Amino acid sequence: MNDLTSRIHKVDWSLVEENLHANGYALVPNLLTPKECEGLKELYGNPSGYRKTVVMERYRFGLGEYKYFDYPLPNMIQTLREAIYPHLVPVANLWMKVLKMEKMFPNAHQELLGECLEQNQLKPTPLILKYGEGGFNTLHQDLYGDVYFPLQLVFFLSEPGQDYEGGEFVLTQQTPRAQSKAMVLRPKKGDMLVFTTNFRPIQGQKGYYRATMKHGVSEVSHGERYTLGIIFHDAIS
Numbered sequence: 001m002n003d004l005t006s007r008i009h010k011v012d013w014s015l016v017e018e019n020l021h022a023n024g025y026a027l028v029p030n031l032l033t034p035k036e037c038e039g040l041k042e043l044y045g046n047p048s049g050y051r052k053t054v055v056m057e058r059y060r061f062g063l064g065e066y067k068y069f070d071y072p073l074p075n076m077i078q079t080l081r082e083a084i085y086p087h088l089v090p091v092a093n094l095w096m097k098v099l100k101m102e103k104m105f106p107n108a109h110q111e112l113l114g115e116c117l118e119q120n121q122l123k124p125t126p127l128i129l130k131y132g133e134g135g136f137n138t139l140h141q142d143l144y145g146d147v148y149f150p151l152q153l154v155f156f157l158s159e160p161g162q163d164y165e166g167g168e169f170v171l172t173q174q175t176p177r178a179q180s181k182a183m184v185l186r187p188k189k190g191d192m193l194v195f196t197t198n199f200r201p202i203q204g205q206k207g208y209y210r211a212t213m214k215h216g217v218s219e220v221s222h223g224e225r226y227t228l229g230i231i232f233h234d235a236i237s
Helices: 002-010 013-023 034-044 075-098 109-118
Strands: 025-028 050-055 065-069 127-131 136-140 151-156 164-166 169-174 181-185 192-196 199-204 207-217 220-223 225-230
Touching: 002 075, 013 025, 013 075, 013 192, 025 181, 034 075, 034 127, 034 151, 034 225, 075 109, 075 151, 075 199, 075 225, 127 136, 192 207
Parallel strands: none
Antiparallel strands: 025 192, 050 065, 065 127, 127 225, 136 207, 151 192, 151 225, 164 220, 169 181, 169 207, 199 207
């Protein structure tokens, strides 16, 4: 994992912070290699290593399927979770500060998991999602309990226009007393998207206010689309 860790450290995190503050999301191209993407996709077919499989249509979440990994996590996923988290803590804590929220996040990911443990959030949340033709994911937030980190990741494991058509990543932003804003993204294979879990601060005339954000996936019109989701906090169930 040394090569992956090196790539993570070489990311322009100042640019990531700038984009997160401006938009609530930031795209990092080519963080994963094609070989790593294919290896993660192959994990989907492995019957072991997962704690839970969710068929979306059963819960009206959309159309598709996703699997939550169990502990211990695969080495690559553990590395992504632990090595990226500290780079995002300054953004998370600044957001808490400008919104006058008392919560501050620890610098080490293991300490965040300790806070989850105290609230009985014991289940790992990294997951792989698979969409076939007609698949989609309704707008939602990945909170899982009282303790949640305000930023999360998605890694795109399939190439748009080659492996699938449609399936755009959709973010919506609800500003108080205004219409919702939609952002439609089409990252490429190997790209990492950092985005807000719940809300982001926006500066107004009287200081900062919270803009609620949700995310989802538009309908896949052809092919198969795989993604890896990394949520930093653990879940109750």
